[in-house]
Amino acid sequence: MVCRFSTRLLNISIASLCKTQELNKAENALIDARKLGYSPDIVTYNTLISAYCRFLGFDAAYSFFYEMSDALRQDRVTPDVVTFNSLIAGATRDRLLLVSLFLFAKMLRTGILPDIWTCNTLMNCYFKTGQPQEAIRVHQNFLLDGLSPCAATINTMINGFCENGYVSNALRMFWNYQRRGVSLPIITYNILINGLCKSGRLYEARNMLKELEKSGHKPNVITYTTVMKCCFRSGKIDQGFKIFRDMKRDGYTFDSYAYCTAISAFIKVGMKKEANDCTGQMIKSGIRLDMVSYNTIANLYCKQGKCLDAMSLISEKGSESDEYTSAILIDGLCKTGYVDKAVEQLKQMKADGQKTNSVAYNCVIDRFCKEGSLESAWKVFNEMDVKDSVTYTSLIHGLCKNQNFSLASKLILYCINDGVGVPRSANRAVLRGLRASGAKREEKDLKSKIRMARYLRRFEIKRKNSERITLPHRVKPSPGLSCNVAGNHCAGLSSIILRSLGTGSYTL
DNA sequence: CTAGGGTTAG
CATH class of the missing domain: 1.25.40.10 (Tetratricopeptide repeat domain)
Known part of the structure; x- marks a missing residue:
């Protein structure tokens, strides 16, 4: 009894040291505790592993895990599903898709049953590495293996769709749940508002904000930060600052995201005093x-x-x-x-x-x-x-300044062919220069090409906004690939790994 | 334990 209590106390201490990013102290606490005869449990190790992943990266976490393997044995502690989920999440954070899959394979081989969080994390890994189709496949396979989705599953999907440019899929998923009367957490709304803002669909973002209010949720700091940022990037500067003031008036607690959004906007529009004051407040507030x-x-x-x-x-x-x-x-x-x-x-x-x-x-x-x-x-x-749009824009303006309009014009044509858009100001500078230097024909030619490119781009944006992924057909479990884990046939799961790792190099 | 918002250049 005493021992159990000590372990919990140890875990709480270590968790709070991890929270404040004092990883050295946390690790020393573990070492001291073991010397004093307290026995850490798997929660202790999991806490440290996920903190290592978050703050020092996957490599550090994995080395820690490796170095601790003797200690784990001595403490009779065996890794569990959370250990692997944390490691997979760490690998995902560092965009190490193959490492994630390897860990997943290792987990199955060790006889640990994956849970819905394993599914969420693997899906997230595929979305983050730009493979939404594979993410969907993971989702289907997990459902096939009898796991039911949780709120985070839905959020991971919706967010993944948005990040990969399939906002329409995200919206459809949202409305499907909405129609079925499933109440979704505020995170879902925040994800969608952000996705819609970033893809320039401001009108729909606004509607989603209304939808959030209808749902009975109260917008939180994240909602406001998202909308504030959206205002700034779409040039509605005053509206952005109004949100900033409203947040203050309504007593929202500013975190570093909210502060940094506002400070950067103040800097950008040259409101020096406000930028300074806001920075002062951020520092004084004592947030990390x-x-x-x-x-x-x-x-x-x-x-x-x-x-x-x-x-x-x-x-x-x-x-x-x-x-x-x-x-x-x-x-x-x-x-x-x-x-x-x-x-x-x-x-x-x-x-x-x-x-x-x-x-x-x-x-x-x-x-x-x-x-x-x-x-x-x-x-x-x-x-x-x-090279990107900004590179070319600077050069185009530089060439115009040096009266080299024909080279500037060539650069613009090059950008058009490469699908790189430059701002109107750059186009105008070149056209004006060509006209002034008497190159009338070149000017006319360039003008029509710019116009055509603009038209095509608008068309492309429209097409992209309505683009959807078509869902693959359900994958039937194939007995040949079946991976029997503790009596549970993870057929779909093992097929995912085999597909992604290639053939033969890994045995499950 | 694992999902959402922030920082740079023309």
Whole structure:
């Protein structure tokens, strides 16, 4: 009895240390507890594994799991379905599809029955790696094996559809449940509002918000943050700030998502005082500042011309930084006249083997263009392996500034052929230049091509918005692939693994 | 334990 109580106490302590991201302390607590003769159970280990996955990545979690295998044996603790679900979720977070599938196979082989959360996590993994068809297949196979979907299953599907551009499938699923009188949690509404906003379907997003209110839910911080962000990205700036003020008035607790959304919008529209005040509030509120919060603060510093402060903020804090951090700092350097330093940083990034950061490159190219150093801009341009709309826009404007309208015109044609859209302002600058330099025929030609491309794009958006995945036929369990787990035939499941892992290389 | 919102460039 005493022992059980101690284990629970240990688990609670470890869980709270994990929550505050004090993983070293959590692990030490486990080590100390074992020395003192307390016995951790599977919950203790699961808590640590999922915290490792979340904060340090899958590799760290898996090494921990591996290093702990002796301890697990000594404590007579065997991994359970939660252990594997957590590991699979960790692999999913790092987009390691094959690792997820491998873990799933290992789980079945160990004789642990998957549950509905295994299904949710595997589906999520397929959606996140851009394979909605396979996600649907997982779903069907799990239902076939007798598991019933839970709310998270529906949410994972709806969200996965939205993320992969099949908002219509998501909506259809939502209305199907709605019609059957299934009450869906607020998360479902938030997912749909976000999906509709991001695909530019603002009218429907608005209706979904009304639908949420009809359902009896009260919009939460996430709902408001989603809608606020949607306003900013669609240019309804005042409406966005109104939501911000309403949230404050109604006493919603701001988290770092809400703060960062508002702060970034303030910065973008040049409301310096508000940006500063809001940042001050965020810091004073005592919420834990994560990487995105630091990126946002660094961006504020840079936009105030204090990019050296931004750099020391990031380096003081030590560890975490990502491609946003580099882009923010490099842009800061460019805009305060340290282009050479920015170029140095680009080289450093490449040397460090970081994944290509086109935003950072775009910042430098744009700076060179604005300075009129077209040659330097081309040099950076040629070092990029993925060019995008912003890259071309900067160059087009740069070329126009240098009176090289025919090359600018060629770039626009190249973009049209490649399906890369550039803003109207870039098109206009080139057309104007061609006209002024007397190239009437070229101007007319370009104009009609731009018009045609615009028409085709609108058409494409319309088509895409109504696109739906057709569901595959139900897969019949095939006895040959049957994987008998504790008397349960996981036929559909094993076929998923075999299909994805290829033939022969893995035995179940 | 596992699902939803936030940060960069023209």
